[in-house]
Amino acid sequence: MELYHLRSFVAVAEEGHLTNAAKRLHTSQPTVSAHIKALEENLEVKLFSRTPKGMILTEAGDILKAQARKVLAAVDEFQTRAVRLRADLAGAVRIGLNTDSEYLRLTDLISAVSEKHPGLELHLTQNSSDRILEAIRAEELDAGFVFYENPYSDIKAHALRRSRVLIVAPAEWEERVQDASFEELAKMPWVWPARYCPLGALVLDHFESRGFCPARTIRADSEDVIRRLVVGGKGLSIMREDEAEALRAEGKLVCWQTDQNQDIGMDIFFVYHRDRKDDPVILAMLEAVERVWKTEA
Structure with a gap:
């Protein structure tokens, strides 16, 4: 029995699938499967029930999983102590x-x-x-x-x-957004993150809590692209306060000023x-x- 057998066993037990365990261990699915088979043969104990929905621990496998974790934790602690004995980290x-x-x-x-x-x-x-x-x-x-x-x-x-997040608009939109409400902002063009973004989710929650949803006419997955599109007059977006204030000072955009904007932070x-x-x-x-x-x- 080798340590990598135990690592594969714990990974499959926690992930529930050979494919997910293989990704986690940076190896192939056949390799993980072979490790599980070798461990079961070595221990003469069936560790998993193989089902269409994935790998399910047997009663014996569930008991041995806790022991395997302790063994791996002990090995990691052994390695950590060895590193601490070195003069320098490298x-x-x-x-x-x-x-x-x-x-x-x-x-x-x-x-x-x-x-x-x-x-x-x-x-x-x-x-x-x-x-x-x-x-x-x-x-x-x-x-x-x-x-x-x-x-x-x-x-x-x-x-x-913790940083404030501001709603920003192109500089030439200053009069348009200065006294705008959330509802009015939602009707304007927006530049929105192309995929899940914590900033985007934060602001979207604020809109949805008021019953509005911003129009998302342009999507971009880069902060730099979003900045360029706002400065270029393509729509509103969201930025950290430090970024927004720096661009505002250069006259490249305006910040939507309202007490409600104070509530948005990350x-x-x-x-x-x-x-x-x-x-x-x-x-x-x-x-x-x-x-x-x-x-x-």
């Missing part, structure tokens, strides 16, 4: 970025990490918040920044800051897999992030 750290580097204080973060842990090499990947969470769960990323509340129990999230989180909460690399990154964002605050 290697690549894969970090997901969900927005622009200036907002995330990336330059300061890189300096903080390199100053204290010069052996760590940051590999930075730009993506949406939901995909960053998925990548961390799939072990494709070590940690990352996301905008909305973490929906997963296996992800640890640290809140860093948090930025630093996230990583809960199983790695004691990992020295994750602890080093968390220390650097908290130091940088504490200074920012």
